[in-house]
Each structure stands twice: as structure tokens, then as C-alpha cells.
Amino acid sequence: MREKLGIFILVLLIFGNKSIFAEQMIIDDMSSVKGEPLGEYCENDVTHWCLVSDQVMGGVSAGILKISETDTGFFLSLKGDVSTKNNGGFIQIRRTIENHPSDIEFKGVRVKIRGNNQEYSVHVRTKYLFLPWQYYSATFIATSKWHTVNLDFAEFSKSNFYQPNKFSSKDIKTIGIVAIGRDFKADIDIGSVEFY
Secondary structure, three states: OHHHHHHHHHHHHHHHOHHHHOOOEEEEOOOOOOOOOOEEOOOOOOOOOEEEEHHHHOOOOEEEEEEEEEOOEEEEEEEEEEOOHHHOOEEEEEEEOOOOOOOOOOOEEEEEEEEOOEEEEEEEEEOOOOOOOOOEEEEEEEOOOOEEEEEEHHHOEEOOOOOOOOOOHHHEEEEEEEEEOOOEEEEEEEEEEEEO
């Protein structure tokens, strides 16, 4: 009887707890992006991608965000001019993170991208960051062919010295794909974003 009970408990643990097998959390695979509203200068919580530029703080950078389609599916395109004039220097697309499993700690973020061989960043903000200029970031190069980059949260840099050194994926409120820090033309396509 005890052996049967032990086997029953083991089966419940394996099949009853789906998170054991969860290796990723899809933020957006762009499969349902067609017809999705794309906002500009979103400072409130939104569950869709929106464009934010340094114009919210007096900068002059400008960008456009659009949905594009190929025979393999939809993707987002962020294009624009990044300018460091007037203490600016960024354009980004951003969205909120919802429904993070309570029993999983993800290691990093994975993005499928292509671009104009320039450096871009992923920015995440946690529930413990209250000021607009606070975030954690990691950089990558968006080459001209579709490819996937894995960015480990342990390697993210904090934007201000007084932020905690580490953060939990469970505490992430927003994620952004960002063109930042220098004068250049941004041109990046995003095919998917997920935690791993």
C-alpha cells in the first residue's frame, strides 16, 4: 500500500506541477500581434508594445514602431534617429510583464532579432524601481540576419549605483528593446521575446 501511495504522490508531483517542465515564459512570439494597438509615449501599464522616446524629457530623438509580416509570420520594426541633443539619446519599445509564474525563477531573456549591425539594449524595470531613469540593461548586436540572443539576468548592469545589484525575474514589471546612448540610425526587427 505504501509503495502505491508513494508512486501516486510522485505522479502528482510530476504531472500536477506543470512548472517543473517550464523552461521558458513567452512574453510575445508576435503570433497575435496583427491588429494589436501600438501606442506612443506610454507611461501607464500596457499589455501591448508601445514606443517611448527621449521626447518625454525634452530630447529630440524620433522613431516609428510598426507591425510587419513575412511568409513566416509577424514581427515588430523599430526605426528612427537617436540623438543625444538636449540631454536625450534613446528610442525604445516597451511593454509590461504579466502572469509570471510564482514558482519559477527565470535565468534571462531571449530575443529573436535582426537589424543594421548596431548595438541595442534590453532594459528591464522591477517593482522596486520608481524613477524613470532606473533600469537594468544588457546589450547585443542586431546583425542583418535573423538570430537569437540570450541575455542572462546576472549579467545585466544597473543604471544607478543605489539600485540593488541583483533582481528576480518575478519582480520585473516592464521590458524594453532600446536604441540608446549615441547618435545613430536605429533599425531593428523583433520576432519574439521570452524568459528562459
